[in-house]
Amino acid sequence: MSPIKDICITGTDTDVGKSVLSLLVMKILRANGLNPLYLKPFQTGCHSPSHPYSDPSFVLTLLGGGDESKDSVLYCFREAKAPYFAARDAGKKIDPAAFKAFIEEKRAMGRPLVVEGAGGALVPVTERLNVIDLFAKEENFVHIVAARAGLGTINHTLLTLEAMSNRGITRPFVVFMDRDGATDPVMIAEHMEAVERITGIRAVASIGRMCCIETESDAMAERLLPLLRALGVDTE
């Protein structure tokens, strides 16, 4: 059993920074004595799980150490699309029971899981179920929403939180990702205020643009210390 809850990272969209946030979460957990395991159950646009452009390669290469990328992925489909359509193009179907079994198998390793979604919350995985449906069925997960920092994000973030709440995920955390470094910090503070005032959900951090993720991510990960404290990790 992991000493903390496992973490699911969901996006308000594709390309918002879920993988970068996953990397930062992995780094801050490691810096505080934990040995997390990164998972990307549904990888599309995927030549192979260890292909340099895959999310696991990105996260695990920047973390350094052994290559667990092939073990991080449950489904790898060639087309860069929603998992349901990428699977269909490959003549396959995604099996929710296989996802459940995958999470249980990884949980049995006793390491905290950091599970990255695919695209945004409502992206289809099967004909009927989307990413957040599958995440919501798992117990003992804490959920983090990676949200774009720029104008328009209040609407996208609130819609995502509403979709999560409708599925019983009522206490996620939000992290704003200023991927392009183009948003006025005052505006980001307003986005955080809006989310907290309207939903009561905590916007726990904002992550600025890193010009060089290799060299800047250790320092940037420290912005997630309030999140770690909220998760009950003893921080140094």
Ligand SMILES: Nc1ncnc2c1ncn2[C@@H]1O[C@H](COP(=O)(O)OP(=O)(O)OP(=O)(O)O)[C@@H](O)[C@H]1O
């Ligand atoms: N804070 C940041 N500083 C610099 N670059 C960033 C930052 N956040 C994200 N990026 C860059 O933006 C792009 C999209 O980020 P990322 O791959 O993390 O998105 P994603 O939400 O994981 O996308 P997907 O839906 O494909 O999984 C990547 O090139 C990433 O390196």
Ligand SMILES: C[C@H](N)[C@H](N)CCCCCC(=O)O
């Ligand atoms: C391939 C890409 N990087 C993502 N993993 C999949 C994004 C699917 C988005 C579907 C949609 O919302 O229209």
Ligand SMILES: [Mg+2]
């Ligand atoms: Mg990603």
